[in-house]
Amino acid sequence: MSLDVNGITVRLGGQNVLTEVALSVPDGAMVGLLGPNGSGKSTLLRALWHALAPERGAVLVDGADVAALPTREVARRIGVLTQDDGTDARYTVRQVVETGRLPHRRLLGADDTPGDPVGEALRRAxxxxxxxxxxxxxxGGQRQRVLAARTLAQATPVVLLDEPTNHLDLAAQHDLLALFRRLRVTVVAALHDLNLAATYCDELHLLDAGRLVASGTPDDVLTPERIGAVFGVAAAITTNPLTGTRAVHLGPRHETGSTS
Amino acid sequence: MTLVAARSRQAPGSLSRARHRAGRWIAAGVMLVLVALAGVLIGQVFVDPGTVARIVASRLLGVSSVANDVQERIVWDVRVPRVLAGVIVGAALAIAGVVIQAVVRNPLGDPYVIGVTPGASLGAVTAIVLGTGIGSLGVAGAAFAGALLAFVGIVALARRGQGWAPGRVILSGVAIGYLLSAATYFLQIRATPAQLQRALFWTLGSIAGVGWMALPLLTAVVALGSGWLLLRAPWLDALAAGPELARSQGVPVGRFQAELMVIAALVTASVVAVAGGIGFVGLVVPHVARLVVGPAHRRLLLASLLLGATFLPAADILARTLLAPVELPIGIVTAAVGAPMFIAQLARDDRGAPA
Incomplete structure (x- = not known):
């Protein structure tokens, strides 16, 4: 299922948090959103599933305006995995994962999918x-797996990940992104780690102060000049011998300057 | 995230745990029946159990009764409706507490916080003090109107833009509660001693006067409300993780919260209108139920319903026997029993607030 963002502007508290952001995500692609804190990554994700209404522009899921879809229909198309949430501490893991099936349940509780989607999601995560x-x-790491399992149980063709690798150790970070990669669903992930982004994403979008400053393949987007300008650090790019993708090396700007 | 091979783990104790769980539901049901029976048997006038059984059987099954008129009236016109009223009112207050705590996402949620109790008190006391000679039907009507007016006021204050701010529900509830209480106290100061006695009894609550007349309507309101809430229990679970999460799982949060608040307000307003401001049931019963069955709402609602339906008739037995022949307002008993239970739970809960 493809996503199209048609030049959206989001205002919060009288300020533009996103300005004229336009991008499209092809069906089945894994796309990374990069940018420093406050650049608008989370806001863009929230606009994608219409948790926020943009001032101008629209978000289309498979051609349909999300603003016009009922909440339940949005939840059948788009799953969201956030950094953490306020889930009541006394629920069991299985109960939390079961809430992922809500958009697929009728009023009397019957699930529209045969089999055991909750057990399957628990197993995969x-x-x-x-x-x-x-x-x-x-x-913290186990908790994040539970939230991932809930998103898997929701079984949506589009998945949004908001900095999903926080709280996770190195192996778990790779496992999580590889898991969603293998699902072959459309994924949009806000990421801090440029190397994870380069390894797992087909396309990257770089945000700075609410504007899209670069879009393209990791090779196109991750240049020392751009990283220096947006993140304020010096960067050097090599090739990761394990994956053949871009490897980003960072250092303080005043010591190394920008090299390529 | 290591993908662990599927070890479909049937916990060794899960069968006995399930049996244990079923046992607790049965025990709760038996308790409810026992309390109801005790409520019909116990009273200021002794009626022997055999006679009580014959009276109830004659009414329900058409078996001819040998009891005299007085016994018949005591059992069938006073005790039975009173016990039934306790069951319905207790269940209603308890499930309303569950719902309000879920909407405001705060353990202090109860019918007081959404204005229903103080609004009903003001309405009832106004009717008692200003409308001299007004019957209990008039008092109930005024209480119902007062409850809904106060609820609307709090909703208007707490609504912000298109969304609900749970924190503001509590804040505006407390503010409006104090304001209405001030008005209620002012009226009581201007009341005659007879009016004051009636007003005091009303604000502390009593199920003595509910009677057969009010029961069908009350039962219908409470049954409809509970049924709807049980169907919507999975949405309540999603809401427990926060409004944004619930929304991402397809719950139309704004509409659902409004729906919940209106149901809670209507159910409690109906109950409070006939039984007065019975405190602590809506606050304590959900917390106790949560300790026993956990936070998932379908079980929590059922358990609260059962516990509330047992607790209130039990409190009523105490209210009419402790100082017999003087009858205590039931609100004194529910608070005197409920508050220590609440405090004990706070002491037990070393994980912090019983959210």
Whole structure:
């Protein structure tokens, strides 16, 4: 399912948080949103599933304006994995993952999908062995797997990830992105780690102060000049010998200057 | 995120745990029946159990009764409706507490916070003090109107733009609650001693006067409200993780919260209009239920319903026997029993506030 953002402007508290952002995400692509804190990554993600209404412009999911879709229909198309949420600590893992099935349930509780989508999601996210424990007994990494399992249970053709790798150790960061990559759904992920972005994403969009400053393949977007201008650090680019993708090396700007 | 091979883990104790769980539901049901039976048997006038059984059987099954008229009236016209009223009112206050706590996302949510209790008190006391000679039907009507007016006021204050601000519900609820209480106290100061006695009894609550007349309507309102809430329980679970998360799972949050508040207000306003401002049931019962069955709302609503339906008739038995022949307002009993239970739970809950 493709996503099209037609020049949206989002205003919050009288200020433009996003200005004229236009991009499209092809069906099945994994796309990264990059940019420093406050550049508008999370705001853009929230606009994508219409948690925020843009002042101008529109977001189209498979050609349909999200603003015109009922909340439930949006939830059947777009799943959201945020950094953390206010889930009541006394729910069990399985109960939390079950809420992911809500958009697929009728009023009397019957699920429209045969089989065991909750068990399947728990298994894929590696959360089976603590499925019956309470949320407040889990580590940060386990908790993030539970939230990933809930997003998997929602079984949407589009998944939005808002800095999903926070709280995760190195292996878990790769596992999470590889997991969503393998799903072959359309993914838009706000990421801080440029190397993770270069490794897993087909396309990157670089945001700075609410404006899109670069879009393209990781090779196009990740240049020392752009990284220096947007993030305020010196950068050097090499090729990652393990993956063949771009590897970004960073340092303080005043010491190394910008090299290529 | 290591993908662990599917070890579909059937916890070794899960069967016995399920049996244990079923046992607790059965125990709760048995308790409810026992309390109801005790409520019909216990009273200032002794009526032996056999006679009570025959009276109830004669009314329900058409078996001819040998009891005399007085016994018949005591059992069928006073005790039975009173017990039924306790069951309905207790269940209603408890589920309303669950809903309000879910909407305001605060453990202090109860019918007081959404203005229903103080609004109803002001309405009832106004009718008692200013409308001299007004019947109990008039008092109930005034209480119902007062409850809904106060609720509308709080909603108007708490609504912000197109969304709800749960924190503001509590703040405006407390502010409007104090304002209405001030007006209620002012009226009571101007009241005659007889009016004051009636007003005091009303504000502390009593199920003595509910009677057969009010029961069908009350039961219908509470049954409809509970049924709807049980159907919507999964949405309540989504809401427990926060409005934004609920929305991402397809819950139309604004409309749903409004729906919940209106149901909670209508159910409690109906109950409070006939039974007065019975405190603490809506606050404490959901917390106790949560301790027993956990936070998931379908079970939580059912457990609160059962506990509330048991707790209030039990409190009513105490209210009419502790100082017999003087009858205590039931609100004194519910607070005297409920507050220590609440405090005990706070002491037990070392994880912080019972959110």
């Amino acid at each position: 590696g959360a089976v062995e603590f499925a019956d424990r309470r949320i407040d007994t889990l580590s």
